[in-house]
Each structure stands twice: as structure tokens, then as C-alpha cells.
Amino acid sequence: MIDEDVLAGHQQELRRGTVVMAALATLETPGYGYGLLAVLEQSGLSVDANTLYPLLRRLEKQGLLEAEWDTTESRPRKMYRTSDSGRALLKRLESEWNALAGSLNNLRTTDPRKALKELP
Amino acid sequence: MSTLTSRYITAVSRAVPDSQRSDVEAEVAAAIADLSEAKLDGGATPEEAERSALLELGDPMRLAADYSNRPLHLIGPDHFPTYVRLLKVLAATVLPIATLAVIVAKLLTGADAGQVAAAAVTTLLQLAMQLAFWVTVVFAIIERSPGSKAMHPKWDPSMLPDSPTGRARLGDTVVSVLLALGVAAYLPWQHFRSPFTSLDGSPIPTLDPGLWQSWIPVLLAAMLAMAVLEILRYRAGGWSVKFVSVNAALNLLFAVPVIWLAAAGSLLEPAFVQRLVDAGWANADLQLNATIIVVTAGVVLWDVVDSLRKLPGDAAALALGTPGQGTAIPG
Numbered sequence: 001m002i003d004e005d006v007l008a009g010h011q012q013e014l015r016r017g018t019v020v021m022a023a024l025a026t027l028e029t030p031g032y033g034y035g036l037l038a039v040l041e042q043s044g045l046s047v048d049a050n051t052l053y054p055l056l057r058r059l060e061k062q063g064l065l066e067a068e069w070d071t072t073e074s075r076p077r078k079m080y081r082t083s084d085s086g087r088a089l090l091k092r093l094e095s096e097w098n099a100l101a102g103s104l105n106n107l108r109t110t111d112p113r114k115a116l117k118e119l120p
Numbered sequence: 121m122s123t124l125t126s127r128y129i130t131a132v133s134r135a136v137p138d139s140q141r142s143d144v145e146a147e148v149a150a151a152i153a154d155l156s157e158a159k160l161d162g163g164a165t166p167e168e169a170e171r172s173a174l175l176e177l178g179d180p181m182r183l184a185a186d187y188s189n190r191p192l193h194l195i196g197p198d199h200f201p202t203y204v205r206l207l208k209v210l211a212a213t214v215l216p217i218a219t220l221a222v223i224v225a226k227l228l229t230g231a232d233a234g235q236v237a238a239a240a241v242t243t244l245l246q247l248a249m250q251l252a253f254w255v256t257v258v259f260a261i262i263e264r265s266p267g268s269k270a271m272h273p274k275w276d277p278s279m280l281p282d283s284p285t286g287r288a289r290l291g292d293t294v295v296s297v298l299l300a301l302g303v304a305a306y307l308p309w310q311h312f313r314s315p316f317t318s319l320d321g322s323p324i325p326t327l328d329p330g331l332w333q334s335w336i337p338v339l340l341a342a343m344l345a346m347a348v349l350e351i352l353r354y355r356a357g358g359w360s361v362k363f364v365s366v367n368a369a370l371n372l373l374f375a376v377p378v379i380w381l382a383a384a385g386s387l388l389e390p391a392f393v394q395r396l397v398d399a400g401w402a403n404a405d406l407q408l409n410a411t412i413i414v415v416t417a418g419v420v421l422w423d424v425v426d427s428l429r430k431l432p433g434d435a436a437a438l439a440l441g442t443p444g445q446g447t448a449i450p451g
Contacts, residue, residue: 032150032154033147033151034151034158038158048176049176050182050183050186051186053147053148053151053183053187054183054186055186057147057187058189075150076146076150077150077154078146078147
């Protein structure tokens with residue numbers, strides 16, 4: 001059996017960074033913090049509220065998200081939207097992600113011992 | 121706004137920089153409102169909803185640190201290696217030098233053995249704490265200053281510590297054996313052929329001849345055994361735990377009597393000291409004894425520390441099956 005703590009640690013490392021991609025992808029449609037939290041939760045990418053809210057602010061500071069206070073509702077909410085540079089970044093990250101997935105699949109399908117033997 | 125929520129928001133905003141304060145306050149307030157509204161929709165009472173919303177956001181210090189991108193550690197991974205390296209260097213240089221200086225100063229002012237030891241120990245402890253404290257303060261400030269990420273010295277292969285080459289070096293061994301034999305030879309030599317002579321032309325020993333009945337044979341034996349030990353160690357190919365312990369024991373066997381006798385003022389022959397005083401060296405007794413104590417303590421400390429320092433490397437080299445033999449590089 002896998003130790004639960006070990007599993008959780010490695011999962012966390014694997015997921016780190018995917019939240020950024022998920023946020024940039026989801027906020028192509030403008031949304032606010034809690035809405036994004038719920039959407040991510042539903043799609044299986046659960047994030048802690050105390051991780052997501054500061055992250056959104058950081059992405060905004062880096063110019064990857066545009067934000068404005070929406071005051072039309074009963075109380076003010078900060079609406080986020082992916083900016084042009086956010087979209088560009090997402091593209092780069094996605095191709096990186098796909099390249100990684102491809103490499104991993106290659107390693108898993110070819111006999112790893114053979115791959116090592118082919119090295120000079 | 122309830123007190124719990126407003127207290128939480130205050131706690132967060134107090135921990136973020138002024139410039140971001142109102143922004144972060146508004147964002148945290150909106151987040152709490154959203155989270156507790158969701159709990160309310162789930163059927164919780166307003167109190168429960170508020171409580172669980174705050175619990176979800178967690179420790180306000182941590183949240184504030186995440187919002188303002190500030191470190192929650194004193195010294196981060198960028199500076200930690202340099203920090204540890206600097207502490208080690210200071211501990212290995214400043215501490216022994218300063219402690220030795222205090223010992224000398226105390227001895228020169230005529231303190232007794234107990235006072236000297238107490239002063240040495242307190243100095244050592246206080247200085248160690250001061251060093252650790254101030255170095256930590258400086259590094260914590262560096263960690264928090266902008267642009268410090270680019271500042272930390274790049275690691276370079278030349279910074280690697282000595283590898284476990286181990287091995288007894290011929291040069292070391294020869295020096296150690298000569299030193300031990302030299303001290304051993306001095307003991308009888310000073311008795312029979314001192315450069316100082318009394319009025320009738322017979323030599324004045326530098327050490328109290330009464331000690332021949334007690335300590336001088338012990339000192340002589342310790343030094344001869346030390347010379348033998350050095351040779352055995354060289355043949356074995358390096359330090360082992362056994363050699364280190366025997367070496368320390370022999371060192372103590374020599375140093376403890378010498379320091380004790382010097383501190384008690386019964387090491388030197390009074391007639392010899394009187395000659396020096398007559399020659400115009402008013403404080404000869406005190407200053408000679410102080411010098412003997414410091415030099416003995418220094419040499420012994422160095423020898424023991426050095427053997428301990430070399431032990432891991434030698435043990436590793438021996439374990440690899442490459443004992444030094446005569447092929448080791450001298451020096």
C-alpha cells in the first residue's frame with residue numbers, strides 16, 4: 001500500500017501550477033473568486049480558498065488577469081478576466097503540459113530498460 | 121459586520137504592507153462574504169457559516185503572507201547554505217580566539233583557576249549566542265530586502281569541503297612525532313643542562329625538581345606514548361575512533377597536570393623564576409605560567425579537534441579499503 005502522506009505530498013507537487021492554468025482557462029469567461037472555486041471543485045481540481053484568493057491577486061499583479069470591482073450586485077465582488085498576456089501564457093503552459101504528457105507516455109510505453117540501453 | 125469577521129480582516133490587513141492594505145481588506149471581506157453565503161445556502165446557521173468561512177481561510181498571518189507574497193520563514197533556501205557556512209566559519213574562528221583572549225586577560229590579572237574557567241565558559245556561551253543571533257538577524261533582513269534573490273553568492277565547485285581522502289600523511293606524522301619527542305626530551309634536558317646557572321655555576325632547572333617524584337614521569341610517559349601512537353596511526357592508515365580516544369586521553373594526561381601545576385604556581389622552579397625577576401622581568405611568574413597554560417591548552421585543543429575533524433574522512437577511506445600506507449601525499 002502507498003503511504004497516504006507520501007501520496008498526498010507527491011500529488012500536491014504534481015498539481016502545483018495546474019491551478020494557474022485552470023484559473024487562466026476558466027476566466028476566459030469573467031468570474032469572481034468564489035465562483036471559480038466552485039467551478040474548479042466541480043471539475044475535480046479542488047483548491048483551498050486560502051490558496052486561490054491570494055493566487056488570483058498575484059496573477060492580477062502580474063498582468064495575467066484583469067480585475068475590477070463589480071458593484072451592481074448587493075455587495076461588491078471582484079470580477080476577474082484573463083488578459084491577453086494571460087492567454088499567451090496559458091498557450092505556452094499548455095504546450096509545455098502536452099509535451100510533458102507526451103514524454104511521459106513515451107517512457108511508459110517503450111520498455112524503459114531498452115530506452116536506458118540506447119543511451120550512449 | 122460581525123466582530124469575528126472584522127477581527128479577522130484586521131488581523132490580515134495588519135500583516136500586509138500599507139500600500140496593499142485597503143485592497144486586501146476589501147478582497148478578504150468579499151471572500152468571507154462569499155464563503156459564508158455558500159455555507160448559509162447549505163443550511164448552516166449564520167454563526168456556523170461565519171466560523172467555517174474563517175476556518176477555511178485559515179491563519180490570518182499565513183493568508184496575509186500569501187496575499188503580499190512575503191516569506192513565512194526567517195531564512196529561505198536561497199540564503200540558507202551561505203548562512204550555515206558563515207556560522208560554521210565564525211564558530212571555528214572567532215569563538216576559540218576570543219575565548220583564548222579572555223583566558224589570557226584573566227590570567228594576567230591574577231585570577232585563580234576557577235575564575236578563569238568561569239570567565240572562559242561564560243564568554244564562550246555569550247559570544248556563541250551573540251554570533252548566532254546577529255548573523256540570523258542580518259540574514260533575515262537580507263531575505264526580506266528586494267532584489268536579494270540575485271544577491272546570494274553563487275555556489276561554485278571550489279567551495280566543496282575536503283573529500284574523504286583520509287589517510288595518514290607522512291608530513292603530519294613526522295611533525296607530530298618530533299613534537300612529542302621534543303617535549304619528552306626537554307623534561308630531562310632542562311634539569312641537567314639549563315641555560316641558567318646559579319652563582320656557583322651549577323644549572324638551575326626551569327621546572328621544580330620536586331616534580332620528578334610525582335608528575336614529570338607522567339608527562340614524560342604521556343609524550344613518549346604520543347610518539348608511539350602517531351607511528352601506529354600512520355601504519356594503520358589514519359584515525360580511528362580508538363586512536364582518537366587514546367590520543368585525547370594522552371593529551372589530557374599531559375595537559376591537565378601542566379595546566380593545574382602552572383595555575384597553582386608549582387610548576388616552575390622558584391630559583392629559576394627569581395633569576396628572571398632579578399634580571400628585570402617583574403611579573404615573570406604570572407606571565408610565564410599564563411603563557412604555559414594558554415599554549416598547552418591551545419596545542420592540546422587543536423590536536424584533539426584536528427583528530428576528530430579527520431576521523432570521518434579517515435574512517436571512510438579505511439572503509440573503502442584504501443588505507444594510506446606510505447603512498448599518501450605528504451603534507
